[in-house]
Amino acid sequence: xxxxxxxxxxxxxxxxxxxxxxxxxxxxxxxxxxxxxxxxxxxxxxxxxxxxxxxxxxxxxxxxxxxxxxxxxxxxxxxxxxxxxxxxxxxxxxxxxxxxxxxxxxxxxxxxxxxxxxxxxxxxxxxxxxxxxxxxxxxxxxxxxxxxxxxxxxxxxxxx
Amino acid sequence: xxxxxxxxxxxxxxxxxxxxxxxxxxxxxxxxxxxxxxxxxxxxxxxxxxxxxxxxxxxxxxxxxxxxxxxxxxxxxxxxxxxxxxxxxxxxxxxxxxxxxxxxxxxxxxxxxxxxxxxxxxxxxxxxxxxxxxxxxxxxxxxxxxxxxxxxxxxxxxxxxxxxxxxxxxxxxxxxxxxxxxxxxxxxxxxxxxxxxxxxxxxxxxxxxxxxxxxxxxxxxxxxxxxxxxxxxxxxxxxxxxxxxxxxxxxxxxxxxxxxxxxxxxxxxxxxxxxxxxxxxxxxxxxxxxxxxxxxxxxxxxxxxxxxxxxxxxxxxxxxxxxxxxxxxxxxxxxxxxxxxxxxxxxxxxxxxxxxxxxxxxxxxxxxxxxxxxxxxxxxxxxxxxxxxxxxxxxxxxxxxxxxxxxxxxxxxxxxxxxxxxxxxxxxxxxxxxxxxxxxxxxxxxxxxxxxxxxxxxxxxxxxxxxxxxxxxxxxxxxxxxxxxxxxxxxxxxxxxxxxxxxxxxxxxxxxxxxxxxxxxxxxxxxxxxxxxxxxxxxxxxxxxxxxxxxxxxxxxxxxxxxxxxxxxxxxxxxxxxxxxxxxxxxxxxxxxxxxxxxxxxxxxxxxxxxxxxxxxxxxxxxxxxxxxxxxxxxxxxxxxxxxxxxxxxxxxxxxxxxxxxxxxxxxxxxxxxxxxxxxxxxxxxxxxxxxxxxxxxxxxxxxxxxxxxxxxxxxxxxxxxxxxxxxxxxxxxxxxx
Ligand code: FES
Ligand code: FES
Numbered sequence: 001x002x003x004x005x006x007x008x009x010x011x012x013x014x015x016x017x018x019x020x021x022x023x024x025x026x027x028x029x030x031x032x033x034x035x036x037x038x039x040x041x042x043x044x045x046x047x048x049x050x051x052x053x054x055x056x057x058x059x060x061x062x063x064x065x066x067x068x069x070x071x072x073x074x075x076x077x078x079x080x081x082x083x084x085x086x087x088x089x090x091x092x093x094x095x096x097x098x099x100x101x102x103x104x105x106x107x108x109x110x111x112x113x114x115x116x117x118x119x120x121x122x123x124x125x126x127x128x129x130x131x132x133x134x135x136x137x138x139x140x141x142x143x144x145x146x147x148x149x150x151x152x153x154x155x156x157x158x159x160x
Numbered sequence: 161x162x163x164x165x166x167x168x169x170x171x172x173x174x175x176x177x178x179x180x181x182x183x184x185x186x187x188x189x190x191x192x193x194x195x196x197x198x199x200x201x202x203x204x205x206x207x208x209x210x211x212x213x214x215x216x217x218x219x220x221x222x223x224x225x226x227x228x229x230x231x232x233x234x235x236x237x238x239x240x241x242x243x244x245x246x247x248x249x250x251x252x253x254x255x256x257x258x259x260x261x262x263x264x265x266x267x268x269x270x271x272x273x274x275x276x277x278x279x280x281x282x283x284x285x286x287x288x289x290x291x292x293x294x295x296x297x298x299x300x301x302x303x304x305x306x307x308x309x310x311x312x313x314x315x316x317x318x319x320x321x322x323x324x325x326x327x328x329x330x331x332x333x334x335x336x337x338x339x340x341x342x343x344x345x346x347x348x349x350x351x352x353x354x355x356x357x358x359x360x361x362x363x364x365x366x367x368x369x370x371x372x373x374x375x376x377x378x379x380x381x382x383x384x385x386x387x388x389x390x391x392x393x394x395x396x397x398x399x400x401x402x403x404x405x406x407x408x409x410x411x412x413x414x415x416x417x418x419x420x421x422x423x424x425x426x427x428x429x430x431x432x433x434x435x436x437x438x439x440x441x442x443x444x445x446x447x448x449x450x451x452x453x454x455x456x457x458x459x460x461x462x463x464x465x466x467x468x469x470x471x472x473x474x475x476x477x478x479x480x481x482x483x484x485x486x487x488x489x490x491x492x493x494x495x496x497x498x499x500x501x502x503x504x505x506x507x508x509x510x511x512x513x514x515x516x517x518x519x520x521x522x523x524x525x526x527x528x529x530x531x532x533x534x535x536x537x538x539x540x541x542x543x544x545x546x547x548x549x550x551x552x553x554x555x556x557x558x559x560x561x562x563x564x565x566x567x568x569x570x571x572x573x574x575x576x577x578x579x580x581x582x583x584x585x586x587x588x589x590x591x592x593x594x595x596x597x598x599x600x601x602x603x604x605x606x607x608x609x610x611x612x613x614x615x616x617x618x619x620x621x622x623x624x625x626x627x628x629x630x631x632x633x634x635x636x637x638x639x640x641x642x643x644x645x646x647x648x649x650x651x652x653x654x655x656x657x658x659x660x661x662x663x664x665x666x667x668x669x670x671x672x673x674x675x676x677x678x679x680x681x682x683x684x685x686x687x688x689x690x691x692x693x694x695x696x697x698x699x700x701x702x703x704x705x706x707x708x709x710x711x712x713x714x715x716x717x718x719x720x721x722x723x724x725x726x727x728x729x730x731x732x733x734x735x736x737x738x739x740x741x742x743x744x745x746x747x748x749x750x751x752x753x754x755x756x757x758x759x760x761x762x763x764x765x766x767x768x769x770x771x772x773x774x775x776x777x778x779x780x781x782x783x784x785x786x787x788x789x790x791x792x793x794x795x796x797x798x799x800x801x802x803x804x805x806x807x808x809x810x811x812x813x814x815x816x817x818x819x820x821x822x823x824x825x826x827x828x829x830x831x832x833x834x835x836x837x838x839x840x841x842x843x844x845x846x847x848x849x850x851x852x853x854x855x856x857x858x859x860x861x862x863x864x865x866x867x868x869x870x871x872x873x874x875x876x877x878x879x880x881x882x883x884x885x886x887x888x889x890x891x892x893x894x895x896x897x898x
Binding site: 001017018021022025028029030032033034035036037038039040041042044045047074075076078079081082086087090091092094096097098099100101102103106121124125128129130131132133134135136137138139140141142 | 233234235236237362363364365367368369371372373374375376377378380381383389414444445446447449450521522523524525570571572573574575601603604798799802803805806809810812813831832833837838839840841843844845847
C-alpha cells in the first residue's frame with residue numbers, strides 16, 4: 001500500500017492503496033464518486049472516461065500512481081448542478097436510455113467541445129468512437145453534442 | 161388511509177390475463193374495492209396530513225404529488241411513462257409530480273420488466289389509479305362548495321367549478337379527501353383520450369439530471385456500512401464443478417478476507433440459477449479482482465466439454481436431410497401438400513439460413529448487493545425480475561421469501577438478461593457465510609462467458625411461386641437449441657401449402673430471453689426468404705408482401721396456443737413505410753432499399769432500410785424509416801421514439817458483427833476487443849419514425865421495433881449488390897461487387 005494525494009474535482013484527497021490500483025476503483029470504492037463507470041476494464045468501452053488535466057482518459061487503465069500528478073475531473077465535477085451545456089442538452093433531448101454509458105459519453109464529448117466548439121459529424125465520429133452505448137442511443141448522442149455546441153455558442157455570444 | 165389489496169394472481173396468471181384482455185382486466189386488484197378490508201402495508205408509511213388514496217399515489221398538503229414507479233427501469237423509460245399515465249388521469253401538474261421507485265411489494269401488482277408487457281398490463285390500471293384519486297379530490301371540493309361533483313373538473317393540480325368560478329388546489333383538498341371512502345375503481349370515469357394533455361407529449365426521463373451528474377442510481381453504485389467486495393469464478397465449461405483451489409494462497413493476498421468453494425446448483429440441474437464456483441471476498445473491488453488473477457482451480461468439467469459450434473452446425477446439416485416424422489424431426493404444422501406444390505411450381509427457391517449465439521452484454525456488468533442477517537435478508541439488485549430474485553434467494557438461503565426485502569435499483573441495460581437472478585444468488589450465499597453486506601461484481605469476461613445467451617439457430621427453407629407470381633408453398637425446417645418456431649408463426653396461415661418441421665440439438669448452453677426472443681431472429685429469416693421469393697416471382701417486394709398478407713383483416717389463431725394476426729394492421733404499416741420511405745425511387749448502383757416487417761410483442765411494425773455498399777464491400781446504413789402501430793395512444797413521445805431509435809440501432813448492432821464462438825464447451829470471446837459492438841460512426845444517421853395510431857389498446861415498445869431491422873438491412877444489401885446474406889452476422893458475407 002502507498003499513500004497518494006489526488007486532486008479530484010478541485011479537491012484534495014489522501015488515499016492509501018496499492019500503486020497499480022486503477023483510478024476507476026479508487027474513485028468508486030475509496031472516494032465514493034461512482035458516476036465513473038466500470039464496463040470492461042481494458043479500455044474498450046470508455047464508460048470510465050474522466051479528464052486528466054482536461055484530456056479524456058480511461059480511468060480503468062490509469063494507475064492511481066499516474067493520476068496523482070494530474071488534475072482529475074469526473075462527471076461529478078463537470079458542473080456542480082448539471083449546468084454544463086452537454087448536461088443541459090442531454091436532459092433537453094432526453095438522450096439516455098439506461099444511462100449507464102452516459103457519464104463516459106458526456107466526458108468524451110466535453111473534451112471534444114473544449115478543443116473544437118463546433119464539431120462536424122465526422123469530428124463526432126472520431127472523438128466518440130471509443131464510447132460504447134449498449135442501448136444504442138447514438139442518434140441522440142450526436143444530436144446532443146450538436147445541441148450543446150449551439151447552447152455554448154449562444155452563451156458565449158451573450159457574454160460577449 | 162391505506163387502501164391496498166394484495167394482488168391475488170401470480171405472474172403467470174397475470175401474463176395470461178393481460179394477454180387475453182389486452183391489459184384491461186388486471187387493474188381491479190390494485191385498488192381496494194369499496195368496503196373491502198384494509199391491508200396495512202409496512203413499507204407505505206403513514207405520514208400525517210398526506211393523502212394516500214392507493215399504493216401508487218401520495219399527495220402532500222403543499223400540493224406535491226408523489227407517484228410510485230413499481231416496474232424496474234432498464235432504459236425502457238417506464239419510470240417516466242407509467243407515472244405520466246397516473247398524472248394524466250389525476251389531473252396533476254407534471255411539474256409538481258415526484259417519481260419514487262417502489263420496493264418489491266405485492267401492493268404494486270406485478271413488478272417485472274420483460275416482454276414489453278408493462279404498458280399493456282398497466283395502461284388501464286394506472287389510469288384507474290389516477291382517476292380514483294382524482295374522483296376523491298373532486299368529491300372533496302364538491303362537498304366543500306356544496307355543488308354536484310360532476311360539475312367539477314381537476315386539471316393542472318387544481319379542482320375547478322366553472323359555474324361559480326371557484327377553485328381549490330389539490331394540496332388544500334387532501335385533508336378532506338383523506339376522510340372519504342375510496343370509490344370502486346370500475347365506478348370511476350376515465351378521461352376521454354381527446355382531453356389528454358400530458359400523454360403523447362415529450363417528457364424527459366425523470367432521472368435524467370441524476371444520470372448526467374453521475375448520481376449513484378445503479379446496482380453497482382450501491383453501498384452499505386461494513387460492506388465487503390466479492391467476485392465469483394465459475395468453471396469455463398458450463399456445468400463445471402470446482403474440485404479444489406489454491407484457497408490458502410488467495411486468502412494470504414492483500415485485502416482478501418475470505419475465499420471458498422461453493423459446490424451447489426440451485427435449482428438443481430439448472431444452468432441459470434446458482435451454479436458451482438469459487439468466491440473471493442476482499443476489502444475493495446480491486447483487491448478482489450487482483451486476487452482472482454492468482455486463483456487456480458481444478459474443475460470437473462461435466463458433460464459438455466466437447467460441444468462446439470462447428471459440431472452443432474454439422475448436426476444441423478444432417479438433421480436437414482432427415483424425412484418429416486423421423487426421430488427428432490417433428491411435424492409442427494402442415495397445411496395442404498407442400499411436396500406436390502413444390503414439384504409443380506413455376507419457380508422454387510432453396511436456402512439455408514443460420515445465426516450464432518450472441519450475448520446480452522449489458523453495459524453495467526452483473527452485480528448485486530446482499531445483506532443476510534440471520535433469518536432475514538436485504539437485496540439491492542439491478543433486476544428486471546425482483547420477485548424471481550427473491551424466490552431464488554429464498555431457495556438458496558433457506559430464508560422465507562417474506563423475510564427478504566428487495567430494493568430495485570436503476571439497471572444499466574436489461575435486454576432480458578436480468579430476468580434471471582444468478583448474480584443475486586451468488587451474492588446471497590457469500591453474504592450468508594460472511595454475515596456482512598456483500599457487493600458482488602462480475603467482470604466483462606464473466607458476463608460474456610456466463611451469459612444466458614440468445615440462442616443460435618438453423619433454418620432450412622424451400623419456397624415455391626406459381627406462374628402468376630403468388631407464393632404457393634413454404635417448407636421450413638428449424639433446427640434449434642431448445643425453443644422452436646411455433647405453429648402459428650408467420651407466414652403460416654398465409655400460404656396454402658405449408659410445412660414446419662422442428663428439431664432440437666442437445667446442448668448445455670445456458671439460454672435466456674434476448675430482446676424480442678424468437679422474433680429477433682425469426683423475423684430476419686422469414687422476411688429475407690420472402691424477399692428471395694419476391695425476386696424469384698419477379699415482383700416488387702412491397703407489392704409481393706402486401707399480396708401475401710391478403711385481404712382478410714383479423715386472421716384467427718389455430719390450435720390451443722394460436723394467436724390472432726391482424727393482417728389489416730400489418731398491411732397498413734407496410735403501405736405507410738413504403739410511402740414514407742420513397743420506396744421504388746431510382747437509386748445509384750451500390751445503393752439499395754429493403755423491407756422488413758414483423759408482429760411481435762403486440763406491435764405491428766414495418767421498416768425500410770436504405771444502405772450504401774462500396775465496391776469493396778463496406779456497408780453503411782444511411783437511413784431507416786419505421787411505421788409503428790402500437791395502438792391508440794403513445795404514452796411519452798420522447799420515450800417512444802427513443803425506444804424505436806434504440807431498437808433499430810441495436811438491431812443493426814446485433815446483426816452486423818456479433819457472434820460468439822463455442823469451442824470445447826465454452827465461449828471463446830472474453831471481452832469487447834473480441835466481440836465487436838456497434839459504435840457511433842456505424843449508427844444510422846437518419847431514423848424516421850411514423851406512429852400509426854389505430855383503435856387498439858396501447859402496447860409496449862421495448863422490443864417490437866428490433867426484429868424488422870435486420871431483414872430490412874439484408875434485403876437492402878441485396879438490392880444494392882445482388883448478394884444474399886443468409887448467415888448472421890452480416891460481416892461473415894463478402895459484400896464486394898463490381
Ligand atoms: S471500463 Fe474503462 S474502457 Fe471500459
Ligand atoms: S444508455 Fe444504456 S448503455 Fe448507453
